[in-house]
Amino acid sequence: AQRVTQPEKLLSVFKGAPVELKCNYSYSGSPELFWYVQYSRQRLQLLLRHISRESIKGFTADLNKGETSFHLKKPFAQEEDSAMYYCALKWEGSRLTFGEGTQLTVNP
Amino acid sequence: DTAVSQTPKYLVTQMGNDKSIKCEQNLGHDTMYWYKQDSKKFLKIMFSYNNKELIINETVPNRFSPKSPDKAHLNLHINSLELGDSAVYFCASSQRGEETQYFGPGTRLLVL
Numbered sequence: 001a002q003r004v005t006q007p008e009k010l011l012s013v014f015k016g017a018p019v020e021l022k023c024n025y026s027y028s029g030s031p032e033l034f035w036y037v038q039y040s041r042q043r044l045q046l047l048l049r050h051i052s053r054e055s056i057k058g059f060t061a062d063l064n065k066g067e068t069s070f071h072l073k074k075p076f077a078q079e080e081d082s083a084m085y086y087c088a089l090k091w092e093g094s095r096l097t098f099g100e101g102t103q104l105t106v107n108p
Numbered sequence: 109d110t111a112v113s114q115t116p117k118y119l120v121t122q123m124g125n126d127k128s129i130k131c132e133q134n135l136g137h138d139t140m141y142w143y144k145q146d147s148k149k150f151l152k153i154m155f156s157y158n159n160k161e162l163i164i165n166e167t168v169p170n171r172f173s174p175k176s177p178d179k180a181h182l183n184l185h186i187n188s189l190e191l192g193d194s195a196v197y198f199c200a201s202s203q204r205g206e207e208t209q210y211f212g213p214g215t216r217l218l219v220l
Binding site for chain 1: 152
């Protein structure tokens, strides 16, 4: 069965420090992975997807099939990055399975 | 010109009542979803409709009944509300064949 694990429920870093939000998945098919972000009391929105290999707001994520991981990274965290981050796996056409989320706090 | 909208934004009601949440998208998408985000922020899919047809129906109590009058609307009706139904309910939409789901602002339901 498909599964997404985000081992850290809470992550706190200082402004300017590097940040890595971990995501591991379990899926027998070919994975399509995403990071969604939810700023305080706002709607969930797509941050990036592994297929496009893009960098959004300084964040990048690389799919590592060997380690079944899709960790989200940013070299220098900003206070406005404080939010809830969800890793998601797309399967069976349109289903998304979300991880439990990591609440990132960037302290001044 | 909001892409995915939900009404109401907040809903406070008593146990045992019946309530509905409405969702509309103006993106021309053919697939819509309902998700539940619990107090621990865990996000789980409940239902999905494609062109008004139910395609995903997760293990959700029968008290929850989605209705899609057309492909731009997906409403969620909840009967006999229980305390455990308190959560934020998110609607989302996507176009089949594309990856991104677009989420509504959420409806914060509190059952007293």
